[in-house]
Amino acid sequence: MELITGAPDRTLLLVLMATPHEADTATTMFRLADAALRAGHRVTVWTCGWATGLTLRSLGGAKPRNLASWSIDYPSTARLADDLIAAWPDRLTWVVCRFCMYDRGTTDQPDNVTLAPSRRFGRYLADADQSLMMGVM
Amino acid sequence: MITRLGAVSTFGGTPGEPWEGLSALTAPGPRYLLIESRSPMESPDVGAFADLAAGLADRGHPVDVVLVQNAVLMARAGAAGPLPALVERTGVTVHADDHSLVTRGADCADLIADVRLCNAAGLVELLLTSGCTPIWH
Numbered sequence: 001m002e003l004i005t006g007a008p009d010r011t012l013l014l015v016l017m018a019t020p021h022e023a024d025t026a027t028t029m030f031r032l033a034d035a036a037l038r039a040g041h042r043v044t045v046w047t048c049g050w051a052t053g054l055t056l057r058s059l060g061g062a063k064p065r066n067l068a069s070w071s072i073d074y075p076s077t078a079r080l081a082d083d084l085i086a087a088w089p090d091r092l093t094w095v096v097c098r099f100c101m102y103d104r105g106t107t108d109q110p111d112n113v114t115l116a117p118s119r120r121f122g123r124y125l126a127d128a129d130q131s132l133m134m135g136v137m
Numbered sequence: 138m139i140t141r142l143g144a145v146s147t148f149g150g151t152p153g154e155p156w157e158g159l160s161a162l163t164a165p166g167p168r169y170l171l172i173e174s175r176s177p178m179e180s181p182d183v184g185a186f187a188d189l190a191a192g193l194a195d196r197g198h199p200v201d202v203v204l205v206q207n208a209v210l211m212a213r214a215g216a217a218g219p220l221p222a223l224v225e226r227t228g229v230t231v232h233a234d235d236h237s238l239v240t241r242g243a244d245c246a247d248l249i250a251d252v253r254l255c256n257a258a259g260l261v262e263l264l265l266t267s268g269c270t271p272i273w274h
Contacts, residue, residue, distance in 0.1 A: 010265055012261070012264065012265065023174065023175075023206055023207065024206050024237075024240075025174065025206065028174070028205055028206060028234075028257075031236065031257040032257055032260060032261060032264075034257065035256075035257035035258040035260070035261045036261045036264075036265075038258070039258065039261060039262075041261070041265065129265070130264055130265055130269070130271070131271075132172075132264060132271050132273060133273055134273050135273070
């Protein structure tokens, strides 16, 4: 088995489809992106369907307070994405599918994400060394 | 597979001689990374996904099955599901995500024998292994 651990700088495309909140798929995606970036790879996250809402500015920086853990600040997915992009500006590209965004009204997107037409998906796929489709549309 | 190849060989070439495509079809193919995110209680497709892993291994493909999210629940010792039979298959390696286990209150030390613990970095390493074809369920 040939591992590429000694040869970083590969591009991993993570495609998050459909409803990320029905399970902890968004958490898994964030963990994979973080681990790949720390290992020296490039990551492109393509969000489709309702996953386009993960980066909504209207989510703010924190989730609503948890009554069971009143003093803990739980970051919103928008803040997690923003922090990850800020930490790896040259290695992480966060793409929001423009069709899905308009279709679902998730248009309040921050400036540090890329809005792309759905037809551009093929280009990101071709540019990636590996891709993983997460979730079912 | 051999039966199918035998049938194909009758469609072209000289009868009795090996079909020229035989080596390509019988050569070690890609290694597969099957990522299961659901438990058998969520979806009957979990059993079919395990069957897919077994079928690929039977055809000579190395298969890594990584359990994430709710799928890790079937990695617990004594849990019901298709895992005990799958881990005994030659060519199949089963991994369980440590974060998913911990966040579900499962004991990482009490798993079905031969199930390996992995983390996000390990999953990224598997994803970026040369020739790896990942499938998410």
